[in-house]
Amino acid sequence: MPLPETQNEVVVLGEPVWRARSAAHEERVDELLAGHLRRRRDGVKHPVHDFLFTYYSFRPNQLRRWSPGYGVAPAGGPDPIPRADVVSRRDRIEGVHALLVATAGRPAHFGCFGLHEWAMVYGLAEDRVRHASHPLRLGAAGTDEVVEGHRVTCSHFDAFRFFTPAARPLNSLNPAADDRPAFEQPGCLHAGMDLYKHAFRLAPLIPAELVADCFELARDIRELDMRASPYDLTGLGYEPVRIETAQGKQEYAAAQRAFAERGAPLRQRLIEECERLLAASS
Template sequence: MPVLELRSLPEAVWRARAAAHEDRVDALVAEHLARRGTGGKHPVHDFLFTYYSFRPAQLRRWSPGYGVALEGGPDTPTTEDVRARHDLVAGTHALLVATAGRPANLGCFGLHEWAMVYRASAEEVRHAAYPLRLGGAGTDAVVDGHRVACSHFDAYRFFTPAARPLNALSPAAHDRPAHEQPGCLHAGMDLYKHAFRLAPLVPAELVADCFELARDIRVLDMRAAPYDLTALGYEPVRIETAEGKREYAEAQRGFAERGAPLRARLVEECARLLAAA
């Protein structure tokens, strides 16, 4: 367990950090807030605010995390706050450690998004405003012609009833530590979820770092999906071809490498909080 170091930040330092964080988040969420103001929707980026429950205003709120006092500033999280969330911290720590301990599996090729529309009617397609690149029959044929091996429960649970029996794994909500692995795009995006669920016990900058990773992963996730998003400026990653598989796996490897230090930082923060509690 790391040693908990209690420290204080001079007012000039924490105000500068808070302002920098707010400016950073303002730039990250500006387009989403503009769309929200006009009722517009975006199938790629709005996911970070509809699927995940952290609002832009919460993401913008700065905190140095537990163990730091702000000279001349507001109160920061207390030991009682940490103790109240012990079970969440412990569960998050166990999941992140288990995930980090596995090699990255780069052979799923994003088929989870295809399995979510497998043999679905037009009314059941999640992003019905955008056509399927290969049509319904062509999309189904891609799923039928591949081994589907999704390890992430929160992706698997959105598979159509016809697709669920095709998955090589049966991940469940209660056994995430037994399945999640660092090559999974959704496990990478979920670093943002783990970070914001720990806020304000962890530094706000770490939450924003995880948000940026999730934003970039989401682009690949949808470029490799069966939808035609060229009207939005997204060229498809054609995972139904050998070239597309190579492109996807290489990008997946890059995100796994980007996610590793963020996962390690979250593990360290969880260990610190567990020591404090």
Template sequence: MLDEPAWRARAAAHEARVDTFVRPHLERRGARVKHPVHDFLFTYYSQRPAQLRRWHPGYGVRLADAPEYDGLKGYEDGTVSAAYVASQRPLVESIHALLSATAARPAHFGCFGLHEWAMVYRLGEDETRHADWPLRLGGAGTDAVVESHKVACSHFDAFRFFTGPARPLNTLSPGRDDRAAFEQPACLHAGMDLYKHAFRLTPMISSDVVADCFELARDIRELDMRAAPYDLADLGFEPVRIETPEGKTAYVEAQRDFVRRGPPLRTRLVEECERLLAY
């Protein structure tokens, strides 16, 4: 049981923490200004800003004097109900299986972020997903980078956005239903997806874990786009030139840092799944 002053203090601290990222996004959205790096976590993933700001203590904690939680998904009498946890068992089992398989697989450091390059392969610059920002090497130069490298994307949600001509160049064929057979801990998208898995477990796990995963995902997204073919210098992002030996080294060094930061969060989510499955 958390008394009202205690849980309100924790909720306020959570809101202040995530508002560092949420408020700039809402301001850009109100001004109809797009940001190819920082908007991603709010537009690609299904969790809305208001949902991210809402603090939850997780299953097993009851909030005293918390009428604003009445009627929220999963709640009953100030706490997440056992019936709700039971109803989410298939979701929890699937997340547990995927994260456990990913954690058990060796990290692969040879992708160099080429998924973003494969997403624009043989497209005109006005056809790319971020057409407001030019390609650093132009269309022909970008295509040449893809053609001169081994493309080995293991993440289905990146692979599915490859252009038609780029798909056969991938040495792997990840599918929607076999993610556990492919995802590996050095993949940037697998690292960002820890945020997705965390918010899908909401409100059964603490929002502190969700915020930790969000912050990791935001940092990963910056590397993802710095290593992409776009010229984002006007936004203050120095490119990681993965088409050069120096750029590859810089990319792998940053990737290794995320591989150090990601496993504790992945382990925490696995443990939370196991706790929920025990009930």
């Protein structure tokens, strides 16, 4: 592959290089999104993967759009991103960087066992839960017993805020919207999924391939998140992780640890991109 040239601190990608990268990115994203786009066309809801397009605000066509990031000029292609675009987003970049650095610097914890999903339905009748078309594996009473029989230690505000009012006092932590850097830790599944959010909030200033890497991680984590939930999703092909049992706890913690290890280099890449952008905007 030809090496990029540098002109006035802008990396110039030869046309064959950037066209190949763009095509590869679009092909990859098309494969990742095929199931979702098919279900959307047919009006079919999915309790696992719809989350990636409802909770997260990045649209499929935005994820598919390739960008080499700030400081790169595709020869014969789109104009490079102007520095003014970086300067105008400096506050957002600083906020993302601060949260990523704080999270990366905190020890990972693997003892929450995904109880956040259980706390989101605690005290509710089965017909009032978010995914009411899918039964609770243990029923409403059995689900409540699991929550009451465990120490709930959710550190992620955007999970904690969906706890039922009855479940909120049971959480040993009290994360808030404005103190995420004080709580988020790299073992948390939602902190891993949110690498995708941090990535697309930086788009198109960072390479599109990095955003897609974070999306793929979020997709895979979401499957574990819902397999460990109180819902029975066996009809969709998801075998439950029975976190109410000792074996299920071990299975969950092992998978959680693997995702933390997979997410660490992505978090570091995002940190480095933020630092590059902050330097360019100063």
